Amino acid sequence: MSLTTDLPHSKGQAAGGAVKSHGPGTETPAPRRRTRQRRERIFQWLFLVPAVVYMTLFFGYPVVKNVVMSFQEYTTSTFFTGEAPWVGFTNYVTVLSSSLFSTSLLNTVLFTMGSIVGQFVIGLALAIFFQRKFPLNGILRSLLLLPWLLPLIVSSAVWRWILDKDSGALNRFLGDLGIIDTGIPWLTSTSLALIAVVGVNIWIGIPFNLTILYGGLQEIPDELYEAGSLDGATGWKAFRHITWPMLRPVVSVVLVLGVVYTLKVLDIILGLTNGGPANSTQTIATQSYNLSFHEFKFGEGAALGNVLVIISLVFAVLYLRASRRAVDE
Amino acid sequence: MKSAQRTSRPLALAVAALVGLPLAISGCGSSTAASPSEAVTELSVMDYYNNEPDKSFIGDALTKCGTQLGVTVKRETVPGKSLISKVLQQSSSKTLPDVLMLDNPDLQQIAATGALAPLADFKVSTENFAEGVLSAGTYKDKVYGLAPTVNTIALFYNKDILAKAGVTPPTTWEELKAASAKLTAGDQYGLAFNANPTYEGTWQFLPVMWSNGGDEKKIDTKETEQALQLWTDLVKSGSVSSSALNWTQADVKDQFLTGKAAMMVNGPWQIPALDKQPTLQYGVVKIPVREAGQTSVAPLGGEVWTVPQTGNKARQAKAAEMVACLNSDENQLAMATARNTIPSKTTLSDKFASDNPKLATFTELIKTARARTGQLGEEWPAQATKIYTAIQTSLTGNASPADALKQAQGQ
Known part of the structure; x- marks a missing residue:
């Protein structure tokens, strides 16, 4: 009983401050009550502490450090001497004015859009397909999760072998079918490499899209389809007027998360082409990695990394708004 | 109140333990930074030979030299790709090993940070080494690393x-x-x-x-x-x-x-x-x-052994002896034969080439090989x-x- 009377009170205090909640008519609360309130406050904070500590340590510190680093001349010597001269926006100017930046940015956009469209369309088609009841449905669906379970380094090594020009499995297959005479240089042609890399990334991303969208489809009540079919909405019409509107919140979550995951993809590209040939698969992520860990220009690498963070942040905000709307609905 | 007191005792213990832990750790740390007069009985070594058979070949050479110098070798092998990031971490936390192996094109990068000691400080001989080998181990006119064996293409x-x-x-x-x-x-x-x-x-x-x-x-x-x-x-x-x-x-x-x-x-x-x-x-x-x-x-390949600035002169001197030992004529020949690499001293070339005809061309090339970081x-x-x-x-x-x-x- 005391708990229920207490709670709204403390809530009011938190929101409006002590003066407002203690109107002129109310008596000053007994000291016992005040200590209890204070203790409750402390406990509320205590529950927050682990999360706050965790966030500061593992999210706050690296982000702040990365931002600071991008304004410094941070080199290998910095690690030993601790000296990192402040250089203002020099790193940003160097990175953004480099001739490689526009290439990387364009590749990042193409890679992300291509991957997302491919993953989503195939993932959705498969999700709808698995809605039907047929034998081996469960087994097939779990087999489709395999790409998700493999370490990315393994996937990229295997795909690198499959896509090899001379002895790759894909070219052998196409050759045996008589479709091609000479091997297609999937990974070594400047016009094909990005397409090949996007293809591999689609293969990796399908399970994620399939799983989430399948879950979303399961949530749609059967009655809607029954009612719809009475009104003549079947097949495409049912999809257009029932499935799609009901699935919309899930779709926006899948897309936005997909974009954020895809923007930062690094290992697949490094494993398949290392950004080549002639930078045709170089993205902002791979370029930032190269700057920091191969050329030891940690400041410039951090600056480019921050550019990527800002792009991701835009989509993260979109995600938050989308998910808030989903909750409101 | 009573209950609060009771619970606070283990709490106090835990706090004491937490406070004590870093003290204990730093206590261990300070023992490594002992006075120079104290005898050095152990050397820590880090390299990237983490695959067989090189791992054992290098390990054997280290153990052998350790026995000669009267120290036990505490060796850590890390994958090649993560060696530099590990070295950078260790140089910022001041926990570099006593003896450090580096890929030769990385040496100048690390020497430039000030993390390495010039080998001349410990009177390590640099005689008879091929010119390219010395240039790979040199930063601003001082030799910081020596490679017992080298390679090329x-x-x-x-x-x-x-x-x-x-x-x-x-x-x-x-x-x-x-x-x-x-x-x-x-x-x-x-x-x-x-x-x-x-x-x-x-x-x-x-x-x-x-x-x-x-x-x-x-x-x-x-x-x-x-x-x-x-x-x-x-x-x-x-x-x-x-x-x-x-x-x-x-x-x-x-x-x-x-x-x-x-x-x-x-x-x-x-x-x-x-x-x-x-x-x-x-x-x-x-x-x-x-x-x-x-x-x-030909371009010069291979790994150099260095003595990081750990702050303990006695251990550094011992570490320099280890680098010298790895580069003795006998050890160069043994490691080169076992690992299909080339001894870095030109005085050993003729004997090595005649004993290993398969490596004769490479041995010839090493005499004029150039270090990537030379210029x-x-x-x-x-x-x-x-x-x-x-x-x-x-x-x-x-x-x-x-x-x-x-x-x-x-x-």
Whole structure:
């Protein structure tokens, strides 16, 4: 009983401050009550502490450090001497004015859009397909999760072998079918490499899209389809007027998360082409990695990394708004 | 109140333990920084030989030297790719090992940070070492690291395939192009090399660039352009698969091993794998030069051993003795023989070459081999990036060799 009377009170205090909640008519609360309130406050904070500590340590510190680093001349010597001269926006100017930046940015956009469209369309088609009841449905669906379970380094090594020009499995297959005479240089042609890399990334991303969208489809009540079919909405019409509107919140979550995951993809590209040939698969992520860990220009690498963070942040905000709307609905 | 008191006791204990823990750790740390007079009984060592059989070969040499010096060796091996990040971490937390191995092109980068001690401080002899080896271990006129054994790259050829086609191993670029074209048929390419967008692609290009007088400081020159034209011609004509743009040196070895390439550019560390296939008869010659009379200049590979600045002079002195021991004539020969590498002292070359005829060409090349960081020092990574970018731009046909080099140099 005391708990229920207490709670709204403390809530009011938190929101409006002590003066407002203690109107002129109310008596000053007994000291016992005040200590209890204070203790409750402390406990509320205590529950927050682990999360706050965790966030500061593992999210706050690296982000702040990365931002600071991008304004410094941070080199290998910095690690030993601790000296990192402040250089203002020099790193940003160097990175953004480099001739490689526009290439990387364009590749990042193409890679992300291509991957997302491919993953989503195939993932959705498969999700709808698995809605039907047929034998081996469960087994097939779990087999489709395999790409998700493999370490990315393994996937990229295997795909690198499959896509090899001379002895790759894909070219052998196409050759045996008589479709091609000479091997297609999937990974070594400047016009094909990005397409090949996007293809591999689609293969990796399908399970994620399939799983989430399948879950979303399961949530749609059967009655809607029954009612719809009475009104003549079947097949495409049912999809257009029932499935799609009901699935919309899930779709926006899948897309936005997909974009954020895809923007930062690094290992697949490094494993398949290392950004080549002639930078045709170089993205902002791979370029930032190269700057920091191969050329030891940690400041410039951090600056480019921050550019990527800002792009991701835009989509993260979109995600938050989308998910808030989903909750409101 | 009572209950609060009761619970606070374990709490106090926990707090005491937490406060005590760092003290205990730093206590351990301070013992390593003991006074110089105290005898050193242990040395920590870090290297990247984490695969067999090299892991054991190096481990044995370290243990042997440890016994000679009266210390036990505490060795840590890390994967090659993570060595530098590990070293950087350790240098910021002041926990560098007593003896540190580095890949030679990284030495100047690390020496520039001030994390390494000059070997002259401990009177380590640098006599008889090949010039390139010393230049790889030198930063601003001081020697910081010595490599017991080194390696380089040369041209491997498949004796059977060449004999069948009536081709002799090429010595000039013209001969190389003609031979590669003649050896290309069906599934088989004349030559395999690696032109991937990493430092490895640069490394494989250096012999033709350097032999022709190319300069890594300024790559948009006639000499380097001619070298890049050769690489481009070989790929354009189909004598080298365009997959070279994505191959590693291990892939190149596989092409050669399976007979899909009649010749390859590679190093002596591939010999054990090649010898596993007894049907494969191969020979090794120097990488061809543009015109007869030019010297084939090879890039120097291999790992140097260094003494980090740990702040404990006694341990550092002992560590320097360890580096000296690893570089003794006897140990150089033993390690070189076991690992298919070349002893770095030129005084040992003749004996080594006659004992190991398979490595004779490599031994010859080491005498004049050049260190990648010899001229550029810590600027090497940036310039090496430009070189592989130019190679890729030209080999994909995005620009002519001259334009590719000009673009890359200007970047």
